[in-house]
Amino acid sequence: MDPQPAEDLNLPADIIRNILTRLPAKFLMQFRCVSKRWGAVIDSPEFIKEHLNRSVATGAxxxxxxxxxxxxxxxxxxxxxxxxxxxxxxxxxxxxxxxxxxxxxxxxxxxxxxxxxxxxxxxxxxxxxxxxxxxxxxxxxxxxxxxxxxxxxxxxxxxxxxxxxxxxxxxxxxxxxxxxxxxxxxxxxxxxxxxxxxxxxxxxxxxxxxxxxxxxxxxxxxxxxxxxxxxxxxxxxxxxxxxxxxxxxxxxxxxxxxxxxxxxxxxxxxxxxxxxxxxxxxxxxxxxxxxxxxxxxxxxxxxxxxxxxxxxxxxxxxxxxxxxxxxxxxxxxxxxxxxxxxxxxxxxxxxxxxxxxxxxxxxxxxxxKKQWEQEGKFGDIKKQQGEEGKICEIKKQLGQEGKVDEIIKQQGEEAKIGEIKKQQGQGGKISEIKKQQGEEGKIGEIKKLQGQEGKISEIKKQQGQEGKIGEIKKQREEENQCEEEEEEEEEVEV
Structure with a gap:
């Protein structure tokens, strides 16, 4: 089976680099031809120094x-x-x-x-x-x-x-x-x-x-x-x-x-x-x-x-x-x-x-170095352009997201304003209700007073009627008393 390209191995770049630093120089000379990316990495001064330091330290x-x-x-x-x-x-x-x-x-x-x-x-x-x-x-x-x-x-x-x-x-x-x-x-x-x-x-x-x-x-x-x-x-x-x-x-x-x-x-x-x-x-x-x-x-x-x-x-x-x-x-x-x-x-x-x-x-x-500048230090021009395209796309998205964030922010502020207005509106309604309730309370109080006055009038009316009844009873008693006195006088005459 043919070996998969490095890009298909799904290995992080730092792991690939670490593996390469452990290999003999003669193998690295061959691996430079695997891809432009590998060639650029192996030829870079940083990699050459890292590989040298490891070789000297281990003696391998x-x-x-x-x-x-x-x-x-x-x-x-x-x-x-x-x-x-x-x-x-x-x-x-x-x-x-x-x-x-x-x-x-x-x-x-x-x-x-x-x-x-x-x-x-x-x-x-x-x-x-x-x-x-x-x-x-x-x-x-x-x-x-x-x-x-x-x-x-x-x-x-x-x-x-x-x-x-x-x-x-x-x-x-x-x-x-x-x-x-x-x-x-x-x-x-x-x-x-x-x-x-x-x-x-x-x-x-x-x-x-x-x-x-x-x-x-x-x-x-x-x-x-x-x-x-x-x-x-x-x-x-x-x-x-x-x-x-x-x-x-x-x-x-x-x-x-x-x-x-x-x-x-x-x-x-x-x-x-x-x-x-x-x-x-x-x-x-x-x-x-x-x-x-x-x-x-x-x-x-x-x-x-x-x-x-x-x-x-x-x-x-x-x-x-x-x-x-x-x-x-x-x-x-x-x-x-x-x-x-x-x-x-x-x-x-x-x-x-x-x-x-x-x-x-x-x-x-x-x-x-000139070749790296032309081809891209870690890949070819197309890949670099692709990455730049991705970067532009990301920037565009970020710009759009920024606009969205701005809109969301504005909406949030408007929502807050609306909420405040709503609260203020509700507050107005509440005030109106409270005012109505106050008026209703006053009306109720008036009605209550009126009811009490009605009762008082009724009581007074009853009291007036009772007074009339008392007058009538008094008149009847007086009439009965007069009748009794007349009867007594008649009996005496008899």
């Missing part, structure tokens, strides 16, 4: 980079070393791997052939000529390359130091340059205040600075070594405290980096080597002796360097003489040879985290 995308005899470069997972993949970088000759930072490699063969290479994207950039004059009469040249990242300026920089000596190996002059990827140009620095103790000095990037072992003064003396850091932001030098290594019988030392920590490898004349790790940067007391090797474990320690820890952290992968890899068991203090399937011989080795970091100075990011 850490790769071993090997330079083959033919000039090609190969990549293998540090965790397994089971097979290698050719990176298809078409360099016509061998280049020395000088360092890596955030997925970018610094490769150089001469001062006018310096490249930055991203093995995950297969893209590389040739740096402009640093324009260091070549004094032909000098016998030897000591050289040091450093490569790192300035987080304050968000810029990748290359540090180049060349020291010229005469036939007696006496210091004559030095030239120091710093390249900025952001400006795509070199800058000349003031005179280097130290001298290089070896023809090739390893320079590693830790905490925004490149670190190297130097000698005091202008003479290549066996004593007086220091660790010097060149700050990529301030472009100033400073010393870093050394571990308490044995001062006696040492013949060489070099800086390395292991799991983001500064390392110092000290080689002694009896072919013993100690590897120190600074667990807390800048703190002298944090130096820990991690590895001690002595014959017959390995015959030659001149170019022994740490590469990476194993997945379980119990072993350290070491680069021996640039042509052999060995595992050192930190608990058992034993070594075993590490073989890389598919590659029998190589001439340089290093590590690199998989990333999508571009070369900003070549206009690639600017072109992508």
């Amino acid at each position: 995308n850490l790769h071993l980079i090997l330079g083959g005899e033919s000039g090609n470069y190969y990549s293998a997972k540090v965790a397994s070393l089971d097979c290698v993949v050719q990176l298809n970088a078409e360099f016509d000759a061998r280049f020395t791997l000088w360092g890596s930072c955030n997925g970018l490699l610094l490769l150089a063969r001469s001062r006018d052939e310096i490249f930055l290479f991203n093995p995950s994207t297969r893209k590389y950039k040739k740096l402009p000529n640093p324009l260091i004059p070549d004094p032909g009469y000098l016998e030897s040249t000591f050289i040091c390359y450093g490569f790192g990242y300035d987080p304050v300026c968000d810029d990748y920089k290359v540090f180049l130091l060349m020291e010229f000596r005469d036939g007696d190996d006496e210091w004559i002059k030095s030239e120091t340059r710093v390249y900025s990827l952001k400006s795509n140009s070199w800058k000349c620095l003031r005179d280097f205040p130290y001298s290089l103790p070896y023809r090739r000095v390893n320079c590693v990037h830790v905490k925004g600075a490149v670190h190297m072992v130097v000698a005091f003064g202008r003479e290549n003396l066996p004593l007086g070594r220091e660790i010097v850091a060149f700050d990529l932001r301030t472009e100033e030098y400073r010393t870093v405290p050394k571990p308490d290594y044995e001062e006696k019988n040492w013949v060489g030392m070099t800086t390395d980096v292991l799991d983001g920590c500064l390392c110092l490898t000290v080689i002694y004349c009896e072919y013993r080597v100690d590897m120190w790790v600074m667990k807390e940067y800048g703190v002298k007391e944090s130096w820990v002796k991690l590895v001690t090797l002595a014959p017959p474990m390995v015959e030659d320690y001149a170019t022994l360097a740490p590469i990476a820890y194993s997945t379980d952290g119990k072993e350290v992968l070491l680069n021996h003489k640039g042509i052999m890899l060995i595992w050192y068991d930190l608990e058992k203090k034993t070594v075993r040879k590490a073989s890389v399937r598919g590659l029998s011989r190589f001439y340089c080795a290093g590590t690199c985290v998989g990333s999508l970091v571009p070369f900003d100075s070549d206009g690639e990011t600017a072109n992508r």
Whole structure:
């Protein structure tokens, strides 16, 4: 069954983004073609930085980079070393791997052939000529390359130091340059205040600075070594405290980096080597002796360097003489040879985290930004227009809703006014009723009074009638009395 388009998966954009940040860079390069939306997201600077930070923090995308005899470069997972993949970088000759930072490699063969290479994207950039004059009469040249990242300026920089000596190996002059990827140009620095103790000095990037072992003064003396850091932001030098290594019988030392920590490898004349790790940067007391090797474990320690820890952290992968890899068991203090399937011989080795970091100075990011502006940062123009149409529709609806709200508000106010008027009308009616009731009350009172007066009149009438009756009774009594008196008189006469 064909996979559904991302839009049909109904997954929130932040969940899709979170999933993508966990994938290897090589898969993300393929997923850029899924849709314009995915391509824009994966190419965005915010996503590239988020993916890089997760890869560095987890170590899941850490790769071993090997330079083959033919000039090609190969990549293998540090965790397994089971097979290698050719990176298809078409360099016509061998280049020395000088360092890596955030997925970018610094490769150089001469001062006018310096490249930055991203093995995950297969893209590389040739740096402009640093324009260091070549004094032909000098016998030897000591050289040091450093490569790192300035987080304050968000810029990748290359540090180049060349020291010229005469036939007696006496210091004559030095030239120091710093390249900025952001400006795509070199800058000349003031005179280097130290001298290089070896023809090739390893320079590693830790905490925004490149670190190297130097000698005091202008003479290549066996004593007086220091660790010097060149700050990529301030472009100033400073010393870093050394571990308490044995001062006696040492013949060489070099800086390395292991799991983001500064390392110092000290080689002694009896072919013993100690590897120190600074667990807390800048703190002298944090130096820990991690590895001690002595014959017959390995015959030659001149170019022994740490590469990476194993997945379980119990072993350290070491680069021996640039042509052999060995595992050192930190608990058992034993070594075993590490073989890389598919590659029998190589001439340089290093590590690199998989990333999508571009070369900003070549206009690639600017072109992508222009494309985002044309296509819409999170979709194509049609989708953007559709979204804008939806927005306009929403605004229209909101406008209509605003009008409706206004109408409702007006209606509400009118309703309130009507209610008030109604109440006022009712109040008028009530007043009228009350007035009527008052009048009716008065009428009732009058009627009541009239009724009472009627009763009084009736009573008076009755009383008048009773008075007449009393008069009649009185007259009758008087008449009866007169009749009785007449009868008595008649009887007397008789």
